[in-house]
Amino acid sequence: MLQKFLIGIDRFSMAVGHAFAWCILILTLGTSYEVFMRYVLNNPTSWAFDMSYILYGGLFIMSGAYALSRNAHVRGDVLFRLLRPRAQAAIELVLYFIFFYPGVTALIIAGYGYAHDSFGYREVSVNSPVGVPIWQLKALIPLAGTMLFIQGIAQVIRCILCLQTGHWPSQLHDVEELESMLQHEHEAQAAEKGGQ
Amino acid sequence: MTNPQLALLMLGSFIFIILAGFPIAFTLMAMGVMFGYYAYYVPGQDFFDSRVFYLLSQNTFSIMNNDVLTAVPLFLFMGYMIERSNILDRLFHSLQVALRAIPGAMAVAALVTCALFATATGIVGAVVTLMGLLAFPAMLKAGYDQKLSSGVICAGGTLGILIPPSIMLIVYGATSAVSVVRLYAAALVPGFLLAGLYVAYVIVLTTIKPKLAPKLPREQTDIPWSKVAVMLFQAFVPLAVLILSVLGAILFGLATPSEAAAIGALGAMVLAMAYRAFTWGRLKEAVFLTARTSAMVCWLFVGSWTFSSIFSYLGGEGLIKDFVLGLNLNTLTFLLLSQLIIFLLGWPLEWSEIIIIFVPIFLPLLPHFNVDPMFFGILVALNLQTSFLTPPMAMSAYYLKGIAPKHVLLWTIFKGCFPFLAMVFVTMFLVYVFPQIVFWLPNLFYGN
Numbered sequence: 001m002l003q004k005f006l007i008g009i010d011r012f013s014m015a016v017g018h019a020f021a022w023c024i025l026i027l028t029l030g031t032s033y034e035v036f037m038r039y040v041l042n043n044p045t046s047w048a049f050d051m052s053y054i055l056y057g058g059l060f061i062m063s064g065a066y067a068l069s070r071n072a073h074v075r076g077d078v079l080f081r082l083l084r085p086r087a088q089a090a091i092e093l094v095l096y097f098i099f100f101y102p103g104v105t106a107l108i109i110a111g112y113g114y115a116h117d118s119f120g121y122r123e124v125s126v127n128s129p130v131g132v133p134i135w136q137l138k139a140l141i142p143l144a145g146t147m148l149f150i151q152g153i154a155q156v157i158r159c160i161l162c163l164q165t166g167h168w169p170s171q172l173h174d175v176e177e178l179e180s181m182l183q184h185e186h187e188a189q190a191a192e193k194g195g196q
Numbered sequence: 197m198t199n200p201q202l203a204l205l206m207l208g209s210f211i212f213i214i215l216a217g218f219p220i221a222f223t224l225m226a227m228g229v230m231f232g233y234y235a236y237y238v239p240g241q242d243f244f245d246s247r248v249f250y251l252l253s254q255n256t257f258s259i260m261n262n263d264v265l266t267a268v269p270l271f272l273f274m275g276y277m278i279e280r281s282n283i284l285d286r287l288f289h290s291l292q293v294a295l296r297a298i299p300g301a302m303a304v305a306a307l308v309t310c311a312l313f314a315t316a317t318g319i320v321g322a323v324v325t326l327m328g329l330l331a332f333p334a335m336l337k338a339g340y341d342q343k344l345s346s347g348v349i350c351a352g353g354t355l356g357i358l359i360p361p362s363i364m365l366i367v368y369g370a371t372s373a374v375s376v377v378r379l380y381a382a383a384l385v386p387g388f389l390l391a392g393l394y395v396a397y398v399i400v401l402t403t404i405k406p407k408l409a410p411k412l413p414r415e416q417t418d419i420p421w422s423k424v425a426v427m428l429f430q431a432f433v434p435l436a437v438l439i440l441s442v443l444g445a446i447l448f449g450l451a452t453p454s455e456a457a458a459i460g461a462l463g464a465m466v467l468a469m470a471y472r473a474f475t476w477g478r479l480k481e482a483v484f485l486t487a488r489t490s491a492m493v494c495w496l497f498v499g500s501w502t503f504s505s506i507f508s509y510l511g512g513e514g515l516i517k518d519f520v521l522g523l524n525l526n527t528l529t530f531l532l533l534s535q536l537i538i539f540l541l542g543w544p545l546e547w548s549e550i551i552i553i554f555v556p557i558f559l560p561l562l563p564h565f566n567v568d569p570m571f572f573g574i575l576v577a578l579n580l581q582t583s584f585l586t587p588p589m590a591m592s593a594y595y596l597k598g599i600a601p602k603h604v605l606l607w608t609i610f611k612g613c614f615p616f617l618a619m620v621f622v623t624m625f626l627v628y629v630f631p632q633i634v635f636w637l638p639n640l641f642y643g644n
């Protein structure tokens with residue numbers, strides 16, 4: 001039941017992260033189109049520059065919770081790695097309350113005010129006369145903060161579960177980096193050979 | 197507590213806390229907010245009116261609309277796409293037969309393959325792992341020395357973060373406000389110099405001690421030159437053209453780094469299609485991994501900029517400056533000290549953390565020692581090669597160990613990396629003694 005709830009949160013973060021991940025494809029094609037228009041047809045677009053950072057900004061900010069759920073944020077974990085799961089969970093649980101929630105909560109509060117002001121006068125970009133709206137990009141800041149806050153709840157519960165049971169509860173998996181995928185395959189093959 | 201004391205406490209506790217293993221982006225953000233709230237505290241003010249909140253959203257947004265960092269996800273996407281395009285084995289085999297006449301042919305081919313592939317993808321782990329599965333067993337089977345074989349793969353794969361178009365230099369550009377275009381031009385000669393030294397070392401070593409790299413049996417390499425040309429044309433030429441057009445577009449000012457990266461990513465997709473490796477599943481993998489890695493790099497920036505804006509508001513920068521200037525260093529000792537610190541930080545930390553968090557501490561000091569930030573960046577980029585190759589935390593060696601046959605010991609891989617490590621230091625020394633290695637190309641292209 002609890003496990004289902006945790007995986008549900010992972011799935012939510014992942015779905016949002018995956019959805020915003022496709023920005024990269026639009027960014028690639030859109031920017032290539034702009035280059036084509038400028039050099040081949042000598043007719044640059046007026047929106048390409050604003051489009052590029054809006055897609056890039058949306059892409060990374062909304063993938064923050066997804067990256068957290070897949071443990072992709074860098075850590076200085078030279079020592080941390082060597083600890084037993086229970087010790088890791090104890091440290092992490094404390095640090096979530098000291099170093100995660102204050103910052104993320106501030107991001108939600110600050111981002112809300114910031115986006116609210118921007119929405120108030122329907123802020124547009126000053127980079128081109130077309131007036132590409134950018135208040136929606138600012139509105140992503142409190143949203144991204146909220147997503148992190150929710151994913152953080154799942155991580156905190158996982159710490160508590162790990163304190164009780166002594167091993168880390170499972171998380172949702174999707175794609176792995178190529179090197180870790182190949183390492184797993186290699187280990188599995190080696191284990192198979194060893195078993196024979 | 198006075199403000200500079202507070203700044204000192206902030207930096208001191210951060211260095212300690214970083215080792216506790218919590219995701220660094222959030223640690224930085226929270227510390228920035230907490231110290232910032234205290235620093236900007238005005239008695240009687242409403243909690244939510246604190247200036248720190250405005251600073252936090254301002255810093256976050258300035259990362260979101262940063263036109264330099266836009267290139268990061270695009271180059272990542274290009275790299276993940278090339279990684280999945282089935283090009284690597286063709287590339288290695290074609291180079292191996294093309295280079296058969298020279299001593300240590302397989303090792304040189306592995307080195308060149310690693311360097312080229314790493315340059316195109318910019319992802320060290322994948323290159324070392326893929327080559328560890330492909331070239332490493334082939335070299336061992338041919339009777340190549342274990343140390344030599346592991347050294348070329350680890351060192352060659354690591355070159356990808358140095359030789360342009362590299363993501364590391366974009367990140368350095370975003371931190372230091374040096375133009376990425378100039379950085380790319382500046383890194384080109386040192387990058388090729390280092391790669392050239394690697395190749396020269398392998399050729400000299402295998403000429404002196406031919407038994408480290410036995411020649412392949414004739415029937416395996418007896419392929420007519422016309423066929424070799426076709427193989428090279430199918431594997432080597434497309435990738436080289438892709439890299440050169442991306443780099444050329446940037447260096448000749450035809451496109452911004454982000455635009456060139458977008459073209460490169462498009463080219464990578466076309467390449468994958470040409471090799472019949474473009475599937476829906478692989479595209480999804482590349483897209484999702486791009487999002488995750490971009491989030492990692494860019495959230496680190498969000499945290500770091502928040503932290504450092506509070507740190508300098510508290511006068512931390514001035515404090516460090518006074519301290520370092522009080523040491524009476526000259527340019528040489530300052531460079532030695534700063535590079536030594538970065539070298540040591542490379543043990544526990546990754547390049548992204550070092551460039552985004554620690555390099556900004558040195559940047560304000562550079563004018564006092566007459567060091568050009570572009571020159572400093574190239575030294576850092578060279579130096580960070582070592583963080584992948586120096587035991588005990590040599591990431592490249594661990595990637596290789598993870599997939600190498602059981603009988604290859606980690607210590608053997610470390611020992612294989614040492615000569616290449618020495619080559620990195622030689623290159624840094626040459627760059628210091630002959631700064632023209634760095635300045636020649638950017639000055640030629642863009643003047644002073």
